[in-house]
Amino acid sequence: MASSSSTGTGRVAGTLALRSGSAVPAASLIPGLPDDVAAVILCLLTFPDQSRLRATSRAWRLLLSAASLLPLRRSLRLPRRHLLCLFPTDPSLASPILLDPAAPTAWWPLPPLPCSPQLYGLANFAALSVGRHLYVLGGSCFDARSYPLGHPSPSAAAYRLDLAHSRHYWERLPDMQIPRGSFACAPAPSGGVVIVAGGGSRHPTFPSNGSRTDSTEWYDATARTWRGAASMPRHRAGCVGFVAHGAGDGCEDEFWVMGGYDGYTTLGGVVPTDVYCRNAVVLGLWSGKWREIGDMWEEGERKRLGPVATLSADDGRITEVFMLDGNDIFRYAFASNRWLREATTRRRIPNTESCGFVSMNGELYVLRSAKVPVEALGPWRQLKKKLALEFQVYNPGTKKWRVLTTHPPVDAPVDFRTAALCTVEL
Numbered sequence: 001m002a003s004s005s006s007t008g009t010g011r012v013a014g015t016l017a018l019r020s021g022s023a024v025p026a027a028s029l030i031p032g033l034p035d036d037v038a039a040v041i042l043c044l045l046t047f048p049d050q051s052r053l054r055a056t057s058r059a060w061r062l063l064l065s066a067a068s069l070l071p072l073r074r075s076l077r078l079p080r081r082h083l084l085c086l087f088p089t090d091p092s093l094a095s096p097i098l099l100d101p102a103a104p105t106a107w108w109p110l111p112p113l114p115c116s117p118q119l120y121g122l123a124n125f126a127a128l129s130v131g132r133h134l135y136v137l138g139g140s141c142f143d144a145r146s147y148p149l150g151h152p153s154p155s156a157a158a159y160r161l162d163l164a165h166s167r168h169y170w171e172r173l174p175d176m177q178i179p180r181g182s183f184a185c186a187p188a189p190s191g192g193v194v195i196v197a198g199g200g201s202r203h204p205t206f207p208s209n210g211s212r213t214d215s216t217e218w219y220d221a222t223a224r225t226w227r228g229a230a231s232m233p234r235h236r237a238g239c240v241g242f243v244a245h246g247a248g249d250g251c252e253d254e255f256w257v258m259g260g261y262d263g264y265t266t267l268g269g270v271v272p273t274d275v276y277c278r279n280a281v282v283l284g285l286w287s288g289k290w291r292e293i294g295d296m297w298e299e300g301e302r303k304r305l306g307p308v309a310t311l312s313a314d315d316g317r318i319t320e321v322f323m324l325d326g327n328d329i330f331r332y333a334f335a336s337n338r339w340l341r342e343a344t345t346r347r348r349i350p351n352t353e354s355c356g357f358v359s360m361n362g363e364l365y366v367l368r369s370a371k372v373p374v375e376a377l378g379p380w381r382q383l384k385k386k387l388a389l390e391f392q393v394y395n396p397g398t399k400k401w402r403v404l405t406t407h408p409p410v411d412a413p414v415d416f417r418t419a420a421l422c423t424v425e426l
Contacts, residue, residue, distance in 0.1 A: 159355025184241025
């Protein structure tokens, strides 16, 4: 125990020395405490507390910045901690908001995307984080300059926000080569690279219309450019993507694309309906070749793939893939190419309500909008219903559920069919 403690102390001291070599003053972080103990205390604070305490001193501002906090937490071997980033609606109109699950009563707003006077109604965009950067890519929107006016258009726009900066702002990146919305995307294992595939122009306002594409490209953050890759075997939109590390032949990293739709048909020759994909396609990141995976469920077992969330190990490698189908959570078995029932939600969710599904800190979160009774201030103490988000949290390791409720700073219930979710590690 003594050697382990001295090793941890030396690691913290080394990290602080690196920071102090540039700008951190020599004064102690917390008077009366060694800097290594003070650093651990500050690292364990919740994100809202860290954000407020950055103004305490210059040393605290530098230590609690994303650029130094994440490496320090990793050097101390502290558990990975993620924040939830929620995009309630069009991010150019409503600010995305951050939530630390350790402090579910405090939401932290981010600036909205730059607004265009000609474009409106952005939906079906992709939101993901790579390191300290938050990306918003593509989507489908309406263009006041287009004809006919009511037809949606896919977007090729790409934005990035650096959470390490004290003043957050969205940086416009080079446009994607192919405009797209409702597409699969994931960060590559090397970091600083984002892969996108498929997508189209469909918009929630017109759910029966829209184009599809089979194109694939990836963003090189170092060169600040988009590069093309081999196209998928066929067109696909409304799909999800993730990178499975070492899942291919020869332990090759692979980009998986699941679900979505690849065509249309009509009911009775009148009502259009989608042809949903039951299979998956996989791109080898070394070979650059696609291969097809067979059907993941039998005919009649389910209509389409539900929301998907992945769990990662401490090194960032994806270890488990889960899907929410109604009130049931399924685990994907890579060996048998089947979805196996894992658990059922603790509180039943009506089929008419939309749900969000995301993983954070080794747990799975099922999100839904609800109105909960709260006691109003005043002499009568009347109960009123207030808009809230209900989180049903499942731990696959312990097989246990817990429920928590929070009140986000939004004016209307969150529709998770159009809202976007992602997690950020800070």
